[in-house]
Amino acid sequence: METEKRVKNLIIGFGKGGKTLAAFLAKRGETVALVEQSANMYGGACINIACIPTKSLIVEAEKGTDYPRAYEIKELLTANLRQTNYDKLAGLENAEVITGKATFSSPHEVTIQLAAGGQTRIEAERIFINTGSQPAIPPIEGMDSKNVFTSAALIAQVGRPEKLVIIGGGFIGLEFADMFAKFGTEVTVLDRHTRFLPDEDDDIAGELFKILTGKSINFLNGVDVEKVEELNAESVNVYFTHNGQRKSITANAVLLATGRKPLTDGLNLDAAGIQTDKRGYIQVDNQLKTNVPHIWAIGDCNGGPQFTYISLDDFRIIRNQLAGNDRYTSLNERQPFPTCVFVSPPLAQAGLREREAREQGYDVKVFKIPASAIPKAAILNERRGLLKAVVDAKTDRILGCMLCCAEAHEIINTVQLAIHAGVTYHALANMIFTHPSMTEALNDLFTAG
Structure with a gap:
């Protein structure tokens, strides 16, 4: 049995950018249908199969928790977050969550094979694709093994x-x-x-x-x-x-x-006339619009950096457009962003690495200290690591910072703010930080030259 709906906004995918956009639009009185193909993915990949569950396991491993118990903690955490995400959106007056697989029928119409059986057809004034990415399986013999x-x-x-x-x-x-x-x-x-x-x-x-x-x-x-x-x-x-x-x-x-590839299988993008690049990612301009004027692509599926916080920033770009401000785009306003690999101790980075700065022609000052020199590192019993910063010798502005130390994933956000604000390294060298803290290591790092 097929039913038909008409909404102002259709969002395909429950990821960070999509769910945040859905709530924004619903709260301002616009009708929104958000389609997610699996009830196990409410809230998106981050909370269900990526950032949150892996970091939960990492934390429990560091505590010495055995794997069966760590698994239980991870499962409970993700189940609670999944339900919370669903309730927050489904509880909004103008929003509806539909569980099923979406396929384009035309530029304005999508057919959904409902998880509960049957199908529905939705016609929308605007459509936002937020389907994410999936692992790229290499062409190696034996990849179909259950191990x-x-x-x-x-x-x-x-x-x-x-x-x-x-x-x-x-x-x-x-x-x-x-x-x-x-x-x-x-x-x-x-x-x-x-x-x-x-x-x-x-x-x-x-x-x-x-x-x-x-x-x-x-x-x-x-x-x-x-x-x-x-x-x-x-x-x-x-x-x-x-x-x-x-x-x-x-x-x-x-x-x-x-590596990863776009998760657009079965969307039938051709029916909507949506163009993709040679890797299959949906092509967008710096306002995240596809070649079809009323369709946008958010998050991993548009070929941009594959991080949850970039998907959230994609939402900001679209939010500003819909509010009449086209100045904020992925090119001219998006801030440089930090990254981190969550090993122990973590490695976090912001801005330019030394090699990159030199290749770009900067005359640089390089600052380094071992993590063992930080009092809080001794308290945490994590003395391993190295802290490094790169500064423009002509302007004293911070070009980049690499932190391999305890709590690097937190400290790097302070450095990123300094880079974005364009302050000189003296600001961090002389900032009064709490003690004992890992962040106060920035005092020593930026006076180590």
Whole structure:
């Protein structure tokens, strides 16, 4: 049976940007239908299969919680957040949450195969696509093995593997390597790059490499993975080439951390006339509009940086447009943003790395201190790490900062604010911070030159 609805705004996907936009529009009196294909994904990937559950497991690992209990804590946390997100949106007067799979029928119409059965057709004045991304499965033989997992599939397992091979040495790969190593898993990371964290400066990458290998995590770089072969129900062999030699390693599980691709399967974008790039991401301008004037793409599916806080900033760009302010775009107003890999201790970064600054022609001052010099690091019993900042020698403005230390993910936001405000490094060198705190390390860092 098919029913029809007409709304002013249709949002496909319950991710950060989409749900925030839905609440904004509903509260200002506009009708909104938000379509999510799975009841297990209310609130989006972040709270269900990505940022929140992985960070929960990381925190419990650091506490020494055993894996079965950590899994229970993670499941309870995500279930509560999922329900809270649904209730907050479904409870709004002008909003409706529809669970089902959306497919474009025309530029203004979408057909939804309802999860409960049947279908409905929605006609909307504006449409916002917020479907996110999914793991990119590499063309390697054996990827269909039940012992090969994506990140979401691996944390859905009740038990942990005794031996884990991770294909890919980026942020996701490193976080899972560090986390499972703390739970007692034997971890090997196979990375195609010849250098560990090739985008980072050598000193910072070297410091984190020393920390992680000190936890008995095994790294092999410059690896070409050839195939995964099942040995029995509980183990596989991973075959690869390293330094010109063919090798293999046995594992109970293989994690694919080899990048992501847009989650637009089944949307039938052609029916709406929506253009995509060669990788399949929806093409948008700097106001996040597609080539179809009344359709926008928010978050991972538009090919921008794949972070929850970027999806939220996408919402801001659209909110301002709808309020008549077209000045705020992804090009001319979006702030540079920090990043962090949540290992222990975390590695956080904002602005330019030293290598990048020199390549761009800056005359730089470089400041460094070891994490062991920070009193709060001793209190936290986490003395490992290195803090580094890069400053424009001509203007004394902060160009970038790399923090590999306890609570780096928090400290970096203070530095990011200073970079955005355009203040000189003297402001942080002389700022009065609370004591003892990790942030006060900025006093010492910016006077270490």
